Amino acid sequence: MCVLESARAMAIPERVAAKAEDMMTEEDPNCNQEGDIKQIKVSRWGPNHAGAKELAGLYTKGKRTQEVVCVYSSVFLAIFNIFQLIYHFSIENWAAPFAAALSGVVVADFLSGLVHWSADSWGSIELPILGRNFIRPFREHHIDPTAITRHDYIETNGDNCMMVIPLLAWQAFTFCIYTEERIREVYSWECFLFLLCIFITLTNQIHKWSHTYFGLPPWVEFLQRWHIILPKKHHRIHHVSPHETYFCITTGWLNGPLEYIKFWSRSEWLLEQLTGYKPRSDDLKWAKKTE
Numbered sequence: 001m002c003v004l005e006s007a008r009a010m011a012i013p014e015r016v017a018a019k020a021e022d023m024m025t026e027e028d029p030n031c032n033q034e035g036d037i038k039q040i041k042v043s044r045w046g047p048n049h050a051g052a053k054e055l056a057g058l059y060t061k062g063k064r065t066q067e068v069v070c071v072y073s074s075v076f077l078a079i080f081n082i083f084q085l086i087y088h089f090s091i092e093n094w095a096a097p098f099a100a101a102l103s104g105v106v107v108a109d110f111l112s113g114l115v116h117w118s119a120d121s122w123g124s125i126e127l128p129i130l131g132r133n134f135i136r137p138f139r140e141h142h143i144d145p146t147a148i149t150r151h152d153y154i155e156t157n158g159d160n161c162m163m164v165i166p167l168l169a170w171q172a173f174t175f176c177i178y179t180e181e182r183i184r185e186v187y188s189w190e191c192f193l194f195l196l197c198i199f200i201t202l203t204n205q206i207h208k209w210s211h212t213y214f215g216l217p218p219w220v221e222f223l224q225r226w227h228i229i230l231p232k233k234h235h236r237i238h239h240v241s242p243h244e245t246y247f248c249i250t251t252g253w254l255n256g257p258l259e260y261i262k263f264w265s266r267s268e269w270l271l272e273q274l275t276g277y278k279p280r281s282d283d284l285k286w287a288k289k290t291e
């Protein structure tokens with residue numbers, strides 16, 4: 001039962017019910033605020049959550065600098081590589097970009113799930129370097145899902161750009177040292193690698209769009225409606241506490257099949273047997289923070 005229905009059922013004052021009605025969907029992902037009036041007044045989710053405030057405060061100048069450097073470096077490398085791909089294109093290779101786009105988007109979707117699952121389920125903010133810089137946004141996102149919509153281009157995409165830099169740099173290097181003949185031989189692979197990097201780079205932007213309810217360009221809404229990129233409704237399944245499924249956030253195409261084979265829960269069971277560590281214990285700790 002959603003918060004509004006709960007409010008009505010419990011005959012809470014009209015003022016509170018009206019407030020609940022005004023809430024944006026994402027401030028109450030999947031009705032997590034269901035409960036008594038106290039829970040409605042003291043926000044369990046959203047920017048007023050104590051944990052969300054603390055996590056937002058951990059975004060430092062150093063982190064921002066890393067993101068800026070990564071965005072500009074990856075854009076520079078991507079431009080260099082696309083010119084190489086265009087330069088070496090020949091008509092007998094016409095199908096390579098299409099096959100590469102399809103396989104690239106599927107692999108990117110899987111990798112988005114793997115990284116998202118790893119960061120959500122394992123490790124903690126206390127981990128040196130990794131915790132504050134790379135796990136923190138995942139913790140913040142579960143308790144304040146709308147925060148991502150207030151992040152600018154750099155904060156949204158900086159870490160994804162960082163992930164593709166080694167791949168793009170390697171590709172640029174191979175374009176510099178390979179002969180013309182060798183590039184022709186590996187042209188399909190180069191297309192795949194390049195488009196994989198592009199889809200990885202776009203992943204968090206697509207994820208941000210899936211949380212954006214107002215002002216999206218019509219072409220983005222079209223892509224969401226036809227499930228070419230991650231749709232809003234589809235991604236909301238992940239935001240049901242305790243956030244244990246539907247981790248893929250590029251297109252979300254693999255969420256159904258991975259759920260069908262219980263990929264995440266089986267992997268968690270295995271890791272728990274091996275390490276004794278309970279998945280999402282750090283995530284739960286942040287969700288429960290009240291001051």
Ligand SMILES: [Zn+2]
Nearest residue numbers: 116120238243
């Ligand atoms: Zn998550």
Ligand SMILES: [Zn+2]
Nearest residue numbers: 141145207235
């Ligand atoms: Zn999300």
